[in-house]
Amino acid sequence: MKEVRISLPAWECHDTVELVDALTQMLQGEEAFVDARFTVASQQMGFRCEDCGWVLASETEPVGLRCPKCGSIRVGVIDDGEVDVSLIPA
Numbered sequence: 001m002k003e004v005r006i007s008l009p010a011w012e013c014h015d016t017v018e019l020v021d022a023l024t025q026m027l028q029g030e031e032a033f034v035d036a037r038f039t040v041a042s043q044q045m046g047f048r049c050e051d052c053g054w055v056l057a058s059e060t061e062p063v064g065l066r067c068p069k070c071g072s073i074r075v076g077v078i079d080d081g082e083v084d085v086s087l088i089p090a
């Protein structure tokens with residue numbers, strides 16, 4: 001069985017059931033996706049302290065994040081991920 005793998009940034013507010021339903025309906029008539037199984041995975045995100053360079057990978061959006069190394073509140077997103085849809089052949 002073929003697999004359609006959907007990879008999403010973890011902290012984006014996605015309703016995975018609705019997303020899979022929408023993709024299934026959209027791809028329903030496409031021969032390549034007939035009888036495919038849909039799976040959803042979360043991507044980690046990357047954050048970096050702008051003062052000392054400390055880096056964190058996280059599966060959830062930090063709230064009120066302070067750098068544990070220097071205490072700075074100047075922590076920014078360095079990799080917010082992208083939505084990726086891949087067809088894995090059987």
